[in-house]
Amino acid sequence: MDQILEIMENDSRITVEEIAKLTKQDSKAIKRKITKYEKDGIILGYKTVINKELVQDEEKKVRALIEVNILPQKNLGFDYIAARIYKFEEVTNCYLVSGTYDLLLIVEGKDMQTISNFIAEKLSPMENVRGTVTHFLLKKYKEYGIILKHKEDDKRIAISY
Amino acid sequence: MNDNFVAKKVKNLAPSGIRAFFELVLGMDDVISLGVGEPDFITPWRIRETGIFSLEQGLTSYTSNKGLYKLRLQISKFLSRKFGLDYCADQEILITVGVSEALDLAVRAILNQGEEIIIPQPCYVSYGPVVELAGGVPIFVPTTEENGFKINPKQLESACTKKTKGLLLNYPCNPTGVSYTKKELEAINRVCKKHNLVVISDEIYGDLTYNHPHIPYPMLKGAKEYTIYLNGFSKAYAMTGWRIGYACGPENIISAMTKIHQYTMLCASIISQIAACEALHSGKRDVARMKQEYNLRKNFIFSSFNELGLKCIEPHGAFYVFPSIEQTGLSSLEFANRLLAEHKVAVVPGVAFGQDYDNYVRVSYATNYSQLKEAIKRIKIFMRDILKRNRFEYNKK
Structure with a gap:
């Protein structure tokens, strides 16, 4: 992967000038590259990583992993069925996987009831859905390579040869 | 205490002139240290x-x-x-x-x-x-x-x-x-x-x-x-x-x-x-990952110091730069002491590495990028103040 992308993946707020300094490249060239990445859909957006475990608000959401078993139908590939499912805004992630089931969803709702309703009313009744298994998420330890803990202090002695 | 207890050979070892400075750094809270001689990564x-x-x-x-x-x-x-x-x-x-x-x-x-x-x-x-x-x-x-x-x-x-x-x-x-x-x-x-x-x-x-x-x-x-x-x-x-x-x-x-x-x-x-x-x-992959990170920081530190007028040679390796502080007119220990006292940034005085290097300081970039950025910001203010004061004193003369 381009070094620029690697840097931006870790810090989306970094400025073009800073990237230029870090990579010893011309800032205009970097700007051009970023614009192209945005245009090509390689960069899809800029987000902030929030440790929601620590956010105190009423809108705390419940998440669930849902395994979905699908009945394949003639002329309709997985893509078609997946699209019908991932278009629901409750579905934040949707993956086609190998193994004992076909789609793995991550679904978000304001409480368990909302998620149950989504499954009962929207997901399960779908013609091609053969069955679902739901795992409610209890605690998050690590997400996207980031360990969700307070940053640890530098344990080194402050000055040494 | 009997003075003969300690061997002559040990007594004759030159004491480190910057021990007191080290103690000062160690006794201070919230220091951004560019004075550390070891990686900031934890063992994989x-x-x-x-x-x-x-x-x-x-x-x-x-x-x-x-x-x-x-x-x-x-x-x-x-x-x-x-x-x-x-x-x-x-x-x-x-x-x-x-x-x-x-x-x-x-x-x-x-x-x-x-x-x-x-x-x-x-x-x-x-x-x-x-x-x-x-x-x-x-x-x-x-x-x-x-x-x-x-x-x-x-x-x-x-x-x-x-x-x-x-x-x-x-x-x-x-x-x-x-x-x-x-x-x-x-x-x-x-x-x-x-x-x-x-x-x-x-x-x-x-x-x-x-x-x-x-x-x-x-x-x-x-x-x-x-x-x-x-x-x-x-x-x-x-x-x-x-x-x-x-x-x-x-x-x-x-x-x-x-x-x-x-x-x-x-x-x-x-x-x-x-x-x-x-x-x-x-560990090969971990070494490569850390090395890549050091390289980015090296580029940043090297160009930042040169922009500040603290000229240094681009390092080929390790995680140090050795900028010249000659234009400040300060000794390396004075420079380090004042940078610490006024802006809470620690560097190692060059004199620690040989008498002839009192015009230099050692800066370690084994510190995360956001800290390096903050340190550079502070050194910039420090340099501006020093050069202003130097000009003032020169005009007075």
Whole structure:
């Protein structure tokens, strides 16, 4: 992967000038590259990583992993069925996987009831859905390579040869 | 207290002029330290986990004096694969407690009373004292910024006397980050060969070079026969606290070093040695990841310092830059003291690495990027103030 992308993946707020300094490249060239990445859909957006475990608000959401078993139908590939499912805004992630089931969803709702309703009313009744298994998420330890803990202090002695 | 209790040799060791500054830094909270001589990364988990596992298995004994055979074999294979160097695991490799011990052993193993070791400056603080404690005489050869902080064959030649026993090289260098090209090393090596010198080559930062191929000294033609190659796990694998280094060299020297090691240290910690095995086995990717991060920071620090008028040579490796502070008119200790007091940023005064380097400070970029950014911001304000004050005083005169 381009070094620029690697840097931006870790810090989306970094400025073009800073990237230029870090990579010893011309800032205009970097700007051009970023614009192209945005245009090509390689960069899809800029987000902030929030440790929601620590956010105190009423809108705390419940998440669930849902395994979905699908009945394949003639002329309709997985893509078609997946699209019908991932278009629901409750579905934040949707993956086609190998193994004992076909789609793995991550679904978000304001409480368990909302998620149950989504499954009962929207997901399960779908013609091609053969069955679902739901795992409610209890605690998050690590997400996207980031360990969700307070940053640890530098344990080194402050000055040494 | 009886003054005779302490040996003369130890009493005569020059005290470090910057000890008080270090104490000051250690006693202060919220300092952004660019003065740390070790990685800011923690040892990769895979390696730490292996250390824990070895404890669980009850591997808590001594190892053979030379170190675990498995580790020596892995080192031998690593050097052969990476550089085509051929060291016999049984007779030409010794595991030590960090490169610091390896250096001490090397010097003690080769020096007779009064023999000289040539040491290019600026250099790591222990080199002189270790040679003195071994009964030798350190002959410091100051290098200059104009020459890229590198010793050249002429300087080496003119430092050689009848008593010269060896040359102590360190590249990439702490504190300058400077390294040598193959051609430069070959030129140095011709002088070493001519004067029959033992070369002690401290290459602890050898795995951390940036767009600069690292050439281990024993790879030079004929040099393996008189080179003691020192390396370890501290810097590349972020394992400073595990204290594992190693020495590779001719059988007779390694055997002499082992003799001293067995009477003084016995062996390095078995837990650390097992962890080091894992580092060699699976640490390649971690080293590459850390190295890439250092490289980005190096680019940032190097250009930032030059923009601030604190000119420095672009380092080839390690994680230090050695900017000149000449235009501030301050001594390195004054500079460091004031930067600490006024902006809570710590750097190491250049004078720690040799008397001639009072116009320099050592800056370590083994600190995360956001801290580096903040430090540069503060140094910028500091420099503006200093230069303003200097102009004011100049006008007054």
